[in-house]
Amino acid sequence: MNIFRIVAxxxxxxxxxxxxLIFKHSGGKKIASFEDRSIVYGWIDMTESGxxxxxxVMEQLQPVRKDKFYTMGIIPHEKNxxxxxxxxxxKGTFKLSGFAGYDCMFAFVFCxxxxxxxxxKQGSTGGVVIKNPGTYYLGSYQYKHVKTRFWExxxxxxxxxxxxxAREAMLxxxxxxxxxxHPEHSGRIETAMSSAGGK
Amino acid sequence: xxxxxxxxxxLILSACQYGVRSVDSAADILPGDLILVGKVILDPPLAAGxxxxxxxxxxxxxxxxxxxxQEQVMIDPSNIRYGDMRTVVKAPIGGEFFAIAPYREANITxxxxxxNMNDSIYFPGGWRYVASEQDQAxxxxxxxxxxxxxYEIVGVKVIDEYAQANREFAGxxxxxxxxxxxxxxxxGQ
Numbered sequence: 001m002n003i004f005r006i007v008a009x010x011x012x013x014x015x016x017x018x019x020x021l022i023f024k025h026s027g028g029k030k031i032a033s034f035e036d037r038s039i040v041y042g043w044i045d046m047t048e049s050g051x052x053x054x055x056x057v058m059e060q061l062q063p064v065r066k067d068k069f070y071t072m073g074i075i076p077h078e079k080n081x082x083x084x085x086x087x088x089x090x091k092g093t094f095k096l097s098g099f100a101g102y103d104c105m106f107a108f109v110f111c112x113x114x115x116x117x118x119x120x121k122q123g124s125t126g127g128v129v130i131k132n133p134g135t136y137y138l139g140s141y142q143y144k145h146v147k148t149r150f151w152e153x154x155x156x157x158x159x160x161x162x163x164x165x166a167r168e169a170m171l172x173x174x175x176x177x178x179x180x181x182h183p184e185h186s187g188r189i190e191t192a193m194s195s196a197g198g199k
Numbered sequence: 200x201x202x203x204x205x206x207x208x209x210l211i212l213s214a215c216q217y218g219v220r221s222v223d224s225a226a227d228i229l230p231g232d233l234i235l236v237g238k239v240i241l242d243p244p245l246a247a248g249x250x251x252x253x254x255x256x257x258x259x260x261x262x263x264x265x266x267x268x269q270e271q272v273m274i275d276p277s278n279i280r281y282g283d284m285r286t287v288v289k290a291p292i293g294g295e296f297f298a299i300a301p302y303r304e305a306n307i308t309x310x311x312x313x314x315n316m317n318d319s320i321y322f323p324g325g326w327r328y329v330a331s332e333q334d335q336a337x338x339x340x341x342x343x344x345x346x347x348x349x350y351e352i353v354g355v356k357v358i359d360e361y362a363q364a365n366r367e368f369a370g371x372x373x374x375x376x377x378x379x380x381x382x383x384x385x386x387g388q
Contacts, residue, residue, distance in 0.1 A: 062348055064248040093348040122320045122350040129348060155277070 031088045038130045039188060040094070041085040041170055042138025043077065045161050049143040051101025051115060053082040058089070059097035061121065069097065077173050078165050084138065085174050087185050089130055095119070096126025096138070096158075117143075117156060125158050135171075135192035140164030168193060218264065218287035220299045225372045233300040234336035235328070236364055236378060239263045239290050239310065240343045251315040259313040261292050266308045266324065267301050271386050274309030276321040283308075295367050300337075303330045306386045307342075320350045326357065326383035336372070337381040338364050357383045 031037060046053055053074055060068040072084040084096075098118040104111035119126060128136045142162065146155035175189040222228060245261075252260055265288040266274045274283060286305075290296035292312070310322035328339045338361050345354035361380045368378045 062246070064246050066248075095349060118317065121314055121318045124347070124349040124351060127349045 034088060034185070034188070036133050037088045037090060038133050039085065039087050039135040039174075039192060040072075040089045040128055040130070040138055041083060041135075041174060042096075042126070043081055043083050043140040043161065043164050043170060044099070044158075045078075045081045045140075045142040045164070046101060047080040047143070048145050049101060049115075049117075049156070051103050052076075053099060053101045054114065056082075056084045056099040057097045058086065058094045059121075060090075060092050060094055061127075062093035070094070073174075073177070075173050075177055077170065081165065083170050083173055085170075087178070087188065089136075091130050091132070093129050094127065095121065095124075097121075119158070135188075135195070137167060217281075217284040218289045218298075219267075219301050221289060222297050222299060223371060225375065228299075228335075228372075228376075233303060233330050233334055234372070234376070234378075235288060235298050235300040235339060236295065236336060236368055237290070237339040237383075238293070238295050238341040238360065238364070239265065240293055240341060242343060242345045244293060245312075249314065250312070252313065253316060256313060256316060263290050263292050263310050263312050263322075264288075265290055265310045267305045268308045269302055269305055270308075271306050271327075272308055273324055274311075274321070276309075276311070276319070279311075295364055297368070297371065300328075300330065303332070303334075304328070307383065310342075310344075320346075322352055323355065325386050327386040328381055328383055330379075330381060334379055334381070335376045336368065336378045338368075338378050340382040342383070 040058070044053060044056075053076075056072040056074060058070045058072060060070070070086055070089060072086050075083040075085070077083045084099075096119055098116060100114055100116045102111050102114040126138060126141065128138050130136055140161040141158040142160070144157040144159050146157050148155050171189055171193045175186055175193065178186045178189060220227070222232075222234060228234065241263075250260060264284075266283055267286045267288060268283075286301035288296060288298045288301075290298070305328060307324040307326045307328070309324040312320050312322075314320060322344050326342075328337065330337045339357075341358040341360045343356050343358055344352050347353050359380070359382060361378075365378050368376075
């Protein structure tokens with residue numbers, strides 16, 4: 001087997017494993033039953049950052065657990081916008097803990113090493129409280145660059161997006177994505193679509 | 200050479216110290232010191248495991264840092280400097296604190312709890328305490344911060360629990376020092 005084949009297999013394996021993260025517990029265990037799980041979704045506009053969103057992570061604040069991070073699925077939606085979603089969130093209080101992005105000079109070449117954007121634990125931006133299994137809307141946010149002095153570190157803010165896509169459109173995009181890879185979960189999205197986008 | 204190295208190490212280690220002195224008995228008090236007595240409560244309190252502190256930050260476990268200043272300002276969470284940390288009162292969360300006041304008259308400009316190495320939660324200030332030259336110890340009250348599930352402060356009030364504090368104070372410092380009630384008041388007044 002030549003080296004190109006090995007690299008191709010590794011890349012495919014990696015991409016497949018990352019696609020299935022949205023069906024996993026924090027810590028990587030597969031979720032056995034989705035009956036008590038919820039769908040969480042939201043949207044981020046990264047226009048001002050210029051980065052392509054590559055990762056977003058939710059942190060469970062309550063109840064306190066050791067395995068508390070949930071990696072979200074990402075769907076590019078509208079110009080420089082990204083839908084974040086997870087279909088297996090348990091009950092509890094969650095908050096967007098951080099996201100990461102990268103920029104390339106041309107298409108997919110000459111890319112930078114990426115930037116990690118952390119969010120403070122204090123504050124309800126990107127937060128959601130899941131009380132009962134269902135569909136929960138995280139909100140739509142816009143990345144905003146904060147001007148700092150020369151010797152200060154870079155800062156940013158997440159503000160409420162002015163013209164976010166409709167919730168129905170976001171659910172439709174998630175539905176299409178699930179139909180493609182995991183049709184068994186599409187029914188839950190259809191229920192949410194019929195109830196006008198969830199809570 | 201070894202002596203210089205030893206002195207340098209001591210200086211570096213002492214620079215890691217911050218805040219005003221906490222006292223535990225009459226023997227810790229120097230002439231002219233003013234003891235500040237009070238308490239900070241969180242509602243709901245922090246659950247076990249909410250503070251994830253490593254070996255280096257263990258001293259911050261169950262501790263709230265109360266910022267004091269002679270200026271009538273609020274602490275800027277994104278720009279805390281060494282000067283701000285110099286006059287911090289380190290208080291156990293939910294327990295009475297006994298600390299040497301940095302000033303006879305000062306403002307409480309905010310408070311902070313370390314959750315982990317990268318994350319802290321900030322609490323608003325906006326009160327003032329005033330002690331006279333004769334005072335050796337003052338009771339400033341219990342500050343009760345009410346928070347929501349995202350650590351946002353949704354309510355705050357100062358409660359008078361003087362009787363309980365005075366009992367604890369007498370147990371530590373004896374009856375030779377009088378604890379005067381001087382509850383925190385709005386810094387704008």
